[in-house]
Amino acid sequence: MISRFMNLSLQSKLMIFFIVIAMVPLIFLGVFTYQKSSEIVKEQVSEQVLEGLIQTNKSLSFFHKDIEQLSNYIYRNNIVQEVLKKSKTRSDLEKYEDNTEIKNLFDIVEGSKNWKLNIYIIGLNNDRYFTGDFLPNEYDQYFNNWGIFRKANEANGALIWDTHYTIRNVEPQEVVLSAGRLIKNTQTGQPLGFLIIDIPENTIAEIYQNSSNYSNQTFLLDEDGYVISSYPSKATVGLKLKHHALDDFLNNQRGYLKTIWKSKPYIAIYDTGEDTHYKLANFIPEGEIIQKSSLIGYITIILAVIGLIFVFWSAYLFAKTFTVPISRLIVLMKKVEKGDLTVKFHSLFRDEIGILGERFNQMIKRIQSLINESVEKQRLLQEAEIKTLRAQINPHFLYNTLETMSVIAKQKNVKIISDLAVALGDMMRYSIKKNQDLVVLKEDLTLLEHYLFIQHIRFQDKFNIRCNIKESSKELLIPPLLIQPIIENAITHGLEMKMGSGTLEINIYDLGENLYIDIKDDGIGMENNLLKLIQEHKAVSHIPTHTGIGLINVMKRIELYFGSEYGVKIESEVNRGTSVHIKLPVIREGSGKIDKDPIGR
Incomplete structure (x- = not known):
């Protein structure tokens, strides 16, 4: 498969590549966009539902206040006050009349409210008045230290609220919330009885059951997490809500979060009443919200x-x-x-x-x-071969002649002639036999010693020689016959033509990755135009002919060997002398830096 793809044309591979590259982010972008839009829809729906819960909580708060106002009205009603002050031993006729007056009061109260409420007045004089069909036994035979009566006593006349809890919900609870207060004599402050207002679950459910357009489950919780009311399912009324989101409901004012309800993903939205502190929680199926983002x-x-x-x-x-x-x-x-x-x-x-x-x-x-360059190299090679052939004309004859001269000079006790013959013979032998690309510097220096010896004999005290050669540099490799032509040029065209004696200074040292050879004379120097011609490799008339390799030849060889980064730099001033600076790479034996013949052989 990969092989077939790689054998396709570049245009086909580019098209396939870019289509695949573009499809991947497009798919991810599409999925991301859909998920993000779904999240935005969920958030917007949650915000809308939360706003509805806030309004519903305001309605519950209004309901609370209305119950409080109702209890105040009954509490301070003159009829109630007078009836509860009466003795429990009064006549049955008087009790009947009192009952009629309280019933009329209840009728007035119920007629002014749209809510279904059960109102109970429990007198300390054993009077019992209620709006429903019967009086619950826990109100008839009440205990002062039990439930709502204990709370009412502790509140000392203030309105208190009591949630109806249950351990297990065997049958639906009708009354889920009660408001109660201790009725006291408005003049003396003496307790007269209790006012209990029972609120059926349906009455509370009517306030919030139409607050959402989704098939949701709504819970009204008290501050401890017990279910006061729920819709549509009533199974948990009176029980503590068992859900992991309960802690969020109880610890936060309002909000929404993702959760699981009946093994399905839901969004739980909740709000806390400012006055009642009841928690209104709404569980909405996530799937119904996602449908809106289809x-x-x-x-x-x-x-x-x-x-x-x-x-x-x-x-x-x-x-x-x-x-x-x-x-x-x-x-x-x-x-x-x-x-x-x-x-x-x-x-x-x-x-x-x-x-x-x-x-x-x-x-x-x-x-x-x-x-x-190759053509130029071939030309230089041919010239070098011709000059080599010239230098090799009957070499045995020349060696034998020089050896004969040396022997005769020794016999005649003319040592200087013998030394000259030996030096010249060694020079000829080195120049003819050294056909390697690179030689050790100390071998080339040996040739230079022979040459300088001959020139010293020739010119006597015409010039002095100063040599400063770093020991580590002597083991480095350089092209053969590189230094001698520069020395020869300095003597022939600089020091020989100077009036009086001169000085030839040779400095050789390595620094970093470079080898430096500096040759300086204080001869007659050269004109700027001649210096420029030499630097441009044009001064062919000034190339020495007796050595076979001149200054410009050296410059070209270095450039061909090592490139334009290395080479020869010449500084000269008329009657002040000439300085030649050679820069070469540091090459040691076995380094492998030069792996081919520089002139292309």
Whole structure:
């Protein structure tokens, strides 16, 4: 599979690559967009439902206040006060009349309210008045230290609220919340009895059951997490809500969170009443909310398809734009393979392909330059071979002649002639036999010693020699016959023509990755125009002929060996002298830095 793909054309591979690259983020973007939009919808719905819960809690708060106002009205009603002050031993007729008056009061109260309430007045004089069909036994035979009566006594006349708890809900609870207060004589403050207002669960449920358009489950909780009322399911009324989100409900004022209800994902939205401190919690199925974002999903799919079409078209256009200039470059390369070096790549842009085309043009120029260099190398090689052949004319005859001269000089006790013959013989033997690309510096220095000895005999006290050669540099490699031509040039064209004696200074040292050879004389120097011609390799008339290798030849050899980074720098001033600075790379035996013949053999 991979092999087949790699064998496709570049245009096809680019199209496939960019389509795949574009599809992956598009798919992720589509999924992300849908999920994000779903989250936004969930958040918006949660905010809307939360706003509804806030309004519902305000209604519950109003309901609370209305119950409080109702209890105040009954508490301070003159009829109630007078009836509860009466003796429990009064006549039955009087009790009947009192009962009638309280019933009329209840009728007035119930007529002014839309809510169904059960009102009980429990007198300390054993009077019992109520609005329902019967009086619960726990109110008839009440205990002062039990439940709502204990709380009412502790409140000392203030209204208190009591939630009806249960351990297990065997049958639906009708009354879930009660308000109660101790009725006291408004003049003396003496207790007269209790006012109990029972609130049925249906009365509370009517306040909040229509607060949402979803098939949700709503709970009204007290401060301890017990269910006061719920809708539509009433199974948990009176019980403590068993759900892991309860801690969030109890510890926070309002909010919403994702949760699980009946093994399905739900969103729980809750709010706390400012006055009642009741918790109103709404569980809404997440699926119903997501259905509202289905339109966004369809739009996302349509946009993804449109995006894929655009990506396909863009990939084709890009691949075409990218491969056409490459195809042109391949055509030009084939022409170069056939030997046509006049081709040139033209690009309108400075992008990578344009730069590649420029590099191609530079490569063609470099090839042409290398061809020219190769021709020059061949010419230098031929010259060197011719000069070598000249130098090798009957070498045995020359060696034998020099040895004969040395023997005769010794016999005649002319030591200087013997030394000259030996030195000249060693020089000829070194120049003829040294055909290596690189030699150890100390070998070339031995040749230089012979040469300077001969020149010293020739010129006597014409010049002094100062040598400063670093010991570690003597083991480095250099091209053979590199220093002697520079010394010869300094003596012949500088010191020999100077009036009086002069000084020749030779400094050789290595520093870092470079080897430096500095040769300085205080001879007659040279004119600027001549110096410029030498630096441009044009002063051919000044090349010495008696050594076979001149100054310019050395300069060219260094450039051919090591490149333009290395070479010869010449400084000269008329009547002040000349300084030649040679820079070479540090090469040690076995380093492998020069792995081919520099002149292309």
